[in-house]
Amino acid sequence: MIIDGHAHISDSDVGNFDKYLRQLKAAGIEAGVAVPGGTLDVRRMTDYIIGRAQPSSVSPDNAYLHKAMEAGNGSLFGFYGLDPHASGAAEELIHGFTIGFRGLKLSPLSHQFSFASKAVAELVEICGEHGFPVYSHVLYNPGASTERYVSLARKFPGTNFILGHMGFGPADQDGLRAAIELDNFFLETSTGSFLHIQLATSQAGASKIIFGSEFPLSHPKVELDKILLLDLTADELDAVLGRNIQELMRCTTARGAA
Numbered sequence: 001m002i003i004d005g006h007a008h009i010s011d012s013d014v015g016n017f018d019k020y021l022r023q024l025k026a027a028g029i030e031a032g033v034a035v036p037g038g039t040l041d042v043r044r045m046t047d048y049i050i051g052r053a054q055p056s057s058v059s060p061d062n063a064y065l066h067k068a069m070e071a072g073n074g075s076l077f078g079f080y081g082l083d084p085h086a087s088g089a090a091e092e093l094i095h096g097f098t099i100g101f102r103g104l105k106l107s108p109l110s111h112q113f114s115f116a117s118k119a120v121a122e123l124v125e126i127c128g129e130h131g132f133p134v135y136s137h138v139l140y141n142p143g144a145s146t147e148r149y150v151s152l153a154r155k156f157p158g159t160n161f162i163l164g165h166m167g168f169g170p171a172d173q174d175g176l177r178a179a180i181e182l183d184n185f186f187l188e189t190s191t192g193s194f195l196h197i198q199l200a201t202s203q204a205g206a207s208k209i210i211f212g213s214e215f216p217l218s219h220p221k222v223e224l225d226k227i228l229l230l231d232l233t234a235d236e237l238d239a240v241l242g243r244n245i246q247e248l249m250r251c252t253t254a255r256g257a258a
Contacts, residue, residue, distance in 0.1 A: 001030055001031070001241075001242045001243075001246075002028065002029045002030055002031075002211075002224070002241045002242055003029070003030065003031045003032065003033065003211075003241065003242040003245055003246065004024060004027075004029050004031070004032040004033065004211065004212060004213045004215070004220050004223075005032075005033050005162075005188055005190075005210040005211050005212040005244075005245040006033060006034075006035070006135070006164065006188050006190050006210075006212030006213065006214060007020055007032050007033065007034045007035070007212070007213055007214070007215035007216075007220075008034065008035055008036070008037030008038075008042070008214070008215060008216065008217075009034040009035070009036065009037055009064065009065050009068055009076075009215075010036065010037035010038030010061060010064065011038065011061060011064045012037075012038055014041075014042065014043070014216050015037045015038065015042070015215065015216040017064075017068035017071065017072070017076070019216070020032065020034070020215050020216070021072075023213075023215060023219055023220050023221070024220055026219075026220075026221060027213075027219070027220040027221035027224050028221075028224075029220050029224065030075065031074075031075045031076065031077070031242075032075070032076055032077070032213075032215075032220075033076075033077045033078070033079065033102075033103075033212075033245060033249070034065055034068070034069075034076060034077070034078055034079070035060075035065070035078070035079045035081050035105035035135070036060035036061045036062050036064070036065050036080075036081035036105070037061075037216070038056070038058070038060075038061055039055045039056045039058060039060060039107070039110045040055050040056070040109070040110065041053075042216055042217040045217065048109060049109070049139075055107075055109065055110040055111075056110075059083070059086070060080075060081030060082065060083075060105075060107075061081075062078075062080055062081055062096060062101070065078045065081075066078065066099060066100070066101075069100060077102050077249060077251070078100070078101045078102065078103075079101060079102065079103035079104060079105040079133075079135055080092075080093055080096035080097070080101040080103070080104055080105065081105040081107065082104065082105070082106070082123065083110075083111040083113070084106065084111065084113050084117060084119035084120045084122075084123055085111070085113060085117070085119050089119065089122075089123060090122050090123060090126060093123055093126055093127075094126060094130075097130050097132060101132075102132050102249040102250070102251070103127070103132045103133045103134065103135055103162075103248070103249065104123055104124075104126075104127050104132065104133070104134045104135065105135050105136070106120070106123075106134065106135070106136035107136070107137070108136065108137070108138070108139055108141070108143070108144035109137065109139060109144075113143070113144070114143030114144060114148065115136075115143065115144060115148040115149050115151070115152045116143065116148060116151070116152075120152070121152075121155070121156075124152060124156050124159050125156065125159070127159050127160075128156055128158040128159035131250055132160075132248075132249065132250070133159070133160040133161065133162050133186075133248045133249070134159060134160070134161050134162065135161075135162040135164060135188070136149060136161075136162075136163070136164060137163075137164035137165055138163065138164075138167060138168050138172075138175075139168065140168055145168070145174075146163065146167045146168055146172055146174040146175050146178075147174050149161065149163060150174060150175070150178040150182070150185065153178065153182055153184055153185045154182065156184075157182075157183070157184055158184075159184060160184045160185075160186065160248050161184055161185050161186065162186045162187075162188050162210060162248070163175045163178070163179075163185065163186065163187050163188065164188050164190070164212075165188065165189075165190055165191050165192055165214065166187050166188070166189060166192035166193070166196055166197065166200065167187070170192075170193040170195075170196060171193060171195070171196045171199075172196070175187060176196075176199070176200050176203065176204060179200060179204035179208045179209075180203055180204045180208075185208070186208050186209070186210055186244065186248070187200055187204065187208060187209055187210065188210045188211075188212045189209060189210065189211050189212055189223065189226065189227065189240075190212035190213050190214035190218060190223055191214050191217065191218055191223070192226075194226050194229065197209070197226060197227070197230065198230055201230055201232065201236070201240070206232060206235075206236035206237075206239045206240050206244075207239055207244060208244075209239075209240045209244065210240065210244050210245050210248075211223070211224065211227050211240050211241050211242075211245075224241075227240055227241060
């Protein structure tokens with residue numbers, strides 16, 4: 001069972017659910033894990049990273065993602081997107097878990113927070129209490145760096161953390177060391193460099209690596225090919241391509257909850 005562990009779904013021409021399903025089918029992927037998209041125009045991603053453009057102030061569209069999850073009939077899972085400093089964020093996350101979301105998506109690029117904030121800690125603690133993971137990318141920024149994200153994972157050993165895109169840049173050593181040292185720290189592969197994915201799989205082990213596509217910025221087939229080119233055993237490949245994310249979401253199969 002192949003599961004795309006990271007995609008962005010939005011009510012837009014670029015990243016809508018129907019387009020995502022077509023790309024999954026073309027890649028031979030049975031299921032996906034999505035987060036709310038649309039706060040960034042992925043065609044201008046570099047502008048956001050360097051500060052030339054600012055993300056939309058519109059709240060993450062969890063409602064659209066939830067409709068897609070229902071329409072997917074068990075083939076689409078969702079991570080709830082939140083600004084940690086939004087009013088009622090903790091209550092909203094708990095509600096998200098009660099209606100079927102299976103993780104938290106944080107976006108320091110969109111919401112400009114620090115991983116050291118009390119608001120983030122509260123959400124992370126809720127994830128641990130419910131048994132669901134936290135997913136975030138990181139920035140070249142002291143408050144939202146890989147080092148700070150790793151510190152958060154060390155502070156909350158009962159919560160699982162997924163580092164998006166293998167960390168910051170093409171070969172994030174802080175992220176790799178954390179995946180080696182911490183039981184609750186995982187690396188997600190979308191848009192990551194082949195060499196770094198290869199090294200991480202070898203050094204941290206296949207059990208710490210999660211295949212993801214970063215749809216719509218990248219095509220699931222493109223990202224899948226990088227994993228298939230790794231020299232992995234059948235069991236290792238099964239772990240990276242689906243079993244690891246299933247276990248983190250507490251799912252027995254892509255169409256059934258544990």
